[in-house]
Amino acid sequence: MPSILPVADPAPADGALPASAAEGAAERDFGVYLHVPFCRVRCGYCDFNTYTADELRGARRQDFAGQAGLEVALAARVLADAGLPARPASTVFFGGGTPTLLPSADLAAMLAAVRDVVGLAADAEVTTEANPDSVTPRSLDELAAAGFTRVSFGMQSAVPHVLATLDRTHDPARVPDAVAWARAAGLNVSLDLIYGTPGESLADWRRSLDAVLALTPDHVSAYALIVEQGTALARRIRSGLLPAPDDDLQADQYDLADELLAAAGYGWYEVSNWARDERHRSRHNLAYWTGQDWWGVGPGAHSHLGGVRWWNVKHPAAYAQRITAGLSPAAGRETLDEPTRALERVLLESRLVSGLPVTRLQTGGRRAVAGLIADGLIEGPAAVHGRVVLTRPGRLLADAVVRRLTD
Structure with missing residues (x-):
């Protein structure tokens, strides 16, 4: 945080x-x-x-x-x-x-x-x-x-x-x-x-x-x-x-x-x-x-519900003042559009051993899969079964993999 x-x-x-x-x-x-x-x-x-x-x-x-x-x-x-x-x-x-x-x-x-x-x-x-x-x-x-x-x-x-x-x-x-x-x-x-x-x-x-x-x-x-x-x-x-x-x-x-x-x-x-x-x-x-819902309680805590994300005021004194007055302690929020949510799913799910469904990728990302297999960054057998799973070298370069999947 x-x-x-x-x-x-x-x-x-x-x-x-x-x-x-x-x-x-x-x-x-x-x-x-x-x-x-x-x-x-x-x-x-x-x-x-x-x-x-x-x-x-x-x-x-x-x-x-x-x-x-x-x-x-x-x-x-x-x-x-x-x-x-x-x-x-x-x-x-x-x-x-x-x-x-x-x-x-x-x-x-x-x-x-x-x-x-x-x-x-x-x-x-x-x-x-x-x-x-x-x-x-x-x-x-x-x-x-x-x-x-x-x-x-x-x-x-x-x-x-x-x-x-x-x-x-x-x-x-x-x-x-x-x-x-x-x-x-x-x-x-x-x-x-x-x-x-x-x-x-x-x-x-x-x-x-x-x-x-x-x-x-x-x-x-x-x-x-x-x-x-x-x-x-x-x-x-x-x-x-x-x-x-x-x-x-x-x-x-x-x-x-x-x-x-x-x-x-x-x-x-x-x-x-x-x-x-x-x-x-x-x-x-x-x-x-995996994009579930959570409510964050406390100063500076972040929450996410159905694509709506918000965060509380930072300092404990400001938080105390607002919550004891019956007000929401939220300082700001954003509603994520569908392209942003899709991008976040690629960013986060590609980091998991369960992998990212290839169907989540746009056309350019799907085309990048073969090159990532050739570079040893994602597992070939998993890709054949429709999932992007990082190899150990791929985990070290996870951000670079995501960039190629989302270009």
């Missing part, structure tokens, strides 16, 4: 949706994302909409759960008024920020608001992100008792000097404890990694991967470091204090991750994500990638 919001149309004060949002809704899943924008410290690479204690200026962490509950109630009213069918949430995801900086009781209260007002599917996936140093055995037990099913730990690296460059504050020795506590609570576990940090060697990256595999998580995410403008990391690179990430090294690191994870029985299902089996894929993220 970038800190800079897009420029688009104004959103109505009551949050009302156009009638088009209800078209085909019965065939789409519905999820809820809750953005908890609080962090203990700001990591130097992070461009997300997050706030440390001294940046809140007029907002209080202890009030946030109640404010989020007000937006959940607003969501239910808006959905009903727009004529959307009642759909219990199939997935709920608490992101941030560090949601587990809040007391477990606050997270439980927000989940209870979703359950009581919107409803939860019987098999709902309920995830919270967490830092390894922001949980205890007791807090994880409390989350599991409240209905959480999954925790995603921001491990990032097992190497101290890499964590220091990223301004991560946790001790890597804490990760095995956090994973063990989550498992004891009955939660599924995902571990998030970042590769390509300045100064991180291929040997350092292997060390992190080995540490992950030793913990046998259910799910692994590995993201290439992106240097976002305006961050402390970008300033350090621009001033020459750190080298910029090396594209060739990042490619080698991705290859190593896929090789080791595959050998350990983890299958890729999205370019940056691997799971032990289909049951442990992130259903919430798959909903994003």
Whole structure:
């Protein structure tokens, strides 16, 4: 969730949706994302909409759960008024920020608001992100008792000097404890990694991967470091204090991750994500990638319903002021036209192991398929059966593949 919001149309004060949002809704899943924008410290690479204690200026962490509950109630009213069918949430995801900086009781209260007002599917996936140093055995037990099913730990690296460059504050020795506590609570576990940090060697990256595999998580995410403008990391690179990430090294690191994870029985299902089996894929993220519906709760949170996309005001104080006044916190929105939606489907679905139906492509894109097979970027057998599926080299060049498919 970038800190800079897009420029688009104004959103109505009551949050009302156009009638088009209800078209085909019965065939789409519905999820809820809750953005908890609080962090203990700001990591130097992070461009997300997050706030440390001294940046809140007029907002209080202890009030946030109640404010989020007000937006959940607003969501239910808006959905009903727009004529959307009642759909219990199939997935709920608490992101941030560090949601587990809040007391477990606050997270439980927000989940209870979703359950009581919107409803939860019987098999709902309920995830919270967490830092390894922001949980205890007791807090994880409390989350599991409240209905959480999954925790995603921001491990990032097992190497101290890499964590220091990223301004991560946790001790890597804490990760095995956090994973063990989550498992004891009955939660599924995902571990998030970042590769390509300045100064991180291929040997350092292997060390992190080995540490992950030793913990046998259910799910692994590995993201290439992106240097976002305006961050402390970008300033350090621009001033020459750190080298910029090396594209060739990042490619080698991705290859190593896929090789080791595959050998350990983890299958890729999205370019940056691997799971032990289909049951442990992130259903919430798959909903994003396959164009389902979701409501984003909280400062800066983004929502999407039937081709209507909107985003909330960024600062927690502005969010609190609007939601407590009974107003929608939306700052702006856009209604996607059909060509834009089709382009997004190509962009997102081509990143999945299930692939993109060739029938989704325009004539030029279909003609590009043969060349992409010849270049080793998409799988020939899958294409014969009508789907575009990236090879490992194709995953490294996913954006270039999409450009050729959409020219």
